[in-house]
Amino acid sequence: MYRASAAPNSSSPDGAAAALDDAPASDGDGDADGDDDAGYAGAVPKAPRPDDAPVMPEPTPETSATRIPRPLSAIPQLAVNLSQVPVAVVANTAEKSEEAAATLGATVREAMSYLGALSRLTSLFLRVWWRRPFGRRAILEQCEAIGIKSVPIALLILFFVGLVFALQFGMTLQTMGAVPYVGKVTSLSIMRELGPVFTALVVGGRVGAGIAAEIGSMRVTEQVDAIRALGADPIKKLVVPRVIAATIMLPIVALFADIIGIIGGMIISYLTFDVSLTLFYKSAITTIHATDFLSGFVKPFFFGFGIALIGCLEGLTCGQGTEGVGRATTRTVVNVSVMVVLVDFFLTKVFMLIPRI
Numbered sequence: 001m002y003r004a005s006a007a008p009n010s011s012s013p014d015g016a017a018a019a020l021d022d023a024p025a026s027d028g029d030g031d032a033d034g035d036d037d038a039g040y041a042g043a044v045p046k047a048p049r050p051d052d053a054p055v056m057p058e059p060t061p062e063t064s065a066t067r068i069p070r071p072l073s074a075i076p077q078l079a080v081n082l083s084q085v086p087v088a089v090v091a092n093t094a095e096k097s098e099e100a101a102a103t104l105g106a107t108v109r110e111a112m113s114y115l116g117a118l119s120r121l122t123s124l125f126l127r128v129w130w131r132r133p134f135g136r137r138a139i140l141e142q143c144e145a146i147g148i149k150s151v152p153i154a155l156l157i158l159f160f161v162g163l164v165f166a167l168q169f170g171m172t173l174q175t176m177g178a179v180p181y182v183g184k185v186t187s188l189s190i191m192r193e194l195g196p197v198f199t200a201l202v203v204g205g206r207v208g209a210g211i212a213a214e215i216g217s218m219r220v221t222e223q224v225d226a227i228r229a230l231g232a233d234p235i236k237k238l239v240v241p242r243v244i245a246a247t248i249m250l251p252i253v254a255l256f257a258d259i260i261g262i263i264g265g266m267i268i269s270y271l272t273f274d275v276s277l278t279l280f281y282k283s284a285i286t287t288i289h290a291t292d293f294l295s296g297f298v299k300p301f302f303f304g305f306g307i308a309l310i311g312c313l314e315g316l317t318c319g320q321g322t323e324g325v326g327r328a329t330t331r332t333v334v335n336v337s338v339m340v341v342l343v344d345f346f347l348t349k350v351f352m353l354i355p356r357i
Contacts, residue, residue, distance in 0.1 A: 018326025035106055061288075086187045114335075121235075121313050125243055128236045138241040143145070146308075149258065150203045157202050158257035161194055161265030162186065179273045180283070185264035187284035191296045195258035197344055198304035203250060204336040208311040210244055212332040215315025216325040224316070234316070245306040250304030251297055294353045299344060306339045 166186045173179050215238055218224050227234050262284060268277040311332050318328035 008172060029139070036318050041267075055105040062211035078196040090248075116315055117317065118309065121309060121316075125239055126232060126236045127310070129240045129244065131149050131236070135241055137237075138237075139244050142245035143240045143249050146203075146207050146245045147253055150249075150253055153201055153206065153255045154199050156261045157198055158190070158261035159197060159264040161198055162190060162261035162266075163268045165189060165194065166265030166268045167272060170269055170275075172265040174273065175205040179275060180279060182269050182273060182275060183266070183280035183283035184287040186269070187262050188287050188292060190261040190265070191258050191288050192290050193344070193348070195261055196296050196299040196303065197340060199251065199257045200300060200307065200340045203253060204303065204340060205333050205354050207246060207309045208332045208336040209329045210326045211308060211311030212318070213325055215312060216318035216328045219316060219318060220320060220322075220325060231357060239309075239312045239316075241306060242312060246308035247301055248304070248306070255297060256301040260345045291351065291354055291356045299347050302347065303340055306343060307336050308336050310339060 102282045166182060169189075170179060170183045171181045173182055173185070215224070218238070224234050224238070227237055266277055266284075269280055270277055312329040314332045314335070318324045
């Protein structure tokens, strides 16, 4: 082993050459034969040979594989053929697109079939509702069940709707210094949209589900077949009284609900924004025109007709057993909600074409 004290003077060419000649031969890895790199601590640095330096061999697959760490050497075994990835992605996308198209097609067919059944039931109703006997007693009983018993929940809901909307509108108008206009905004919103729509949703959920469950139970227990066997028409006996009662009573319930909603907005405006009751009342009266009143009163006629008709259709077509009745009730609530929103949109577009009077 070379030591610094025994090394020749490497600053001169002769000393450097002597040091290179006396250095032990390299084994190809840069280390001396039989020695470790650690054994050269403190030794004179080895200068590279200018002419006869050993040439490193070119890497071969065998030597490259031995120098790659173990996790990386396993990559060729786990690699996928990248040329097949786009094909697989396209195939998967096409399969999903076909499934989505099939689902959409089935949904459209089901919706069209449902609309066809609803249209058929409507035609049957229009064919028999005016024929004798009229069944006044059955209609009055349904008016009580559908209309009068729905008044408390409708008034409660619209009262709090009036409170919330007057509070929200008042806070917004307060930032603009227009608090006195809260009566106009609240009364017009409740009369044209909020009153009819919220009343239809609340009463529709209660009444539609009740009609579907009642007629569905009669169908499961074969009472509908018994009515038909006795020579009576189930449409005339079951559908007509409920549809007429809902069509008559829902506008009345909505009118009372509108009034209660406006009163709720008046109360919260007085308590929160110090808007006098007289100012709120006068602004509401001067804002609501005949067209606005007509819009809020005509919409519930269509809502009531659709609610009762959907409930009767689901009850007459429900499956067997209590499970079928439960599914019919659930479908009634969902379909009634969708019907109310769609009909409200189209009726609103129609009333927008009518000039305000």
